[in-house]
């Protein structure tokens with residue numbers, strides 16, 4: 001069986017760069033690496049993504065949001081992630097189920113137990129082997145995002161600071177509850193040292209020289 005690695009973190013934490021660098025490193029070592037992201041990663045998921053992130057959809061209820069994220073995830077797991085893992089490949093996914101717990105659970109205040117049940121149904125119980133969480137103070141993440149996107153905010157970026165603070169607290173609580181699965185890194189480190197720390201954890205899992 002392959003290895004399923006997910007990346008979590010607030011807005012602007014640099015997940016995309018780290019995933020790209022890790023993918024290159026693993027491919028150079030002969031692994032069959034698939035990089036994907038949520039919401040999206042499939043034709044159906046990309047359509048759902050547009051609905052979810054459209055800043056015009058201010059009237060979306062949190063419950064509807066949960067099912068849309070979960071629908072995109074259900075499709076991605078079956079169409080892309082599971083088949084790749086079954087072939088012995090490695091999957092690097094930019095956000096996964098823990099984003100739902102962090103944003104819709106801790107952020108929006110929906111019941112965590114219920115979200116866990118919905119997520120279990122959506123994923124068929126597939127959980128990541130390793131979760132890399134790039135942690136960043138909320139103000140800094142939003143400032144980075146603004147610089148990168150020239151002030152173009154998606155519907156979730158545009159939430160209030162207190163929302164993003166609850167999301168971060170949620171991530172830290174989940175990571176503390178399952179330290180063997182989570183790797184928490186300070187995203188303010190230089191790109192290289194972050195990447196080294198990620199490779200070290202993966203090298204341990206894959207029994208590779210770092």
Ligand code: TYD
Nearest residue numbers: 010011012038039069095099100103156157
């Ligand atoms: P995206 O532009 O992909 O942002 P990022 O670069 O931060 O990953 O937007 C995805 C947004 O959706 C992001 O704000 C997090 C949010 N999200 C949820 O609220 N719940 C979820 O289950 C997922 C997967 C993402």
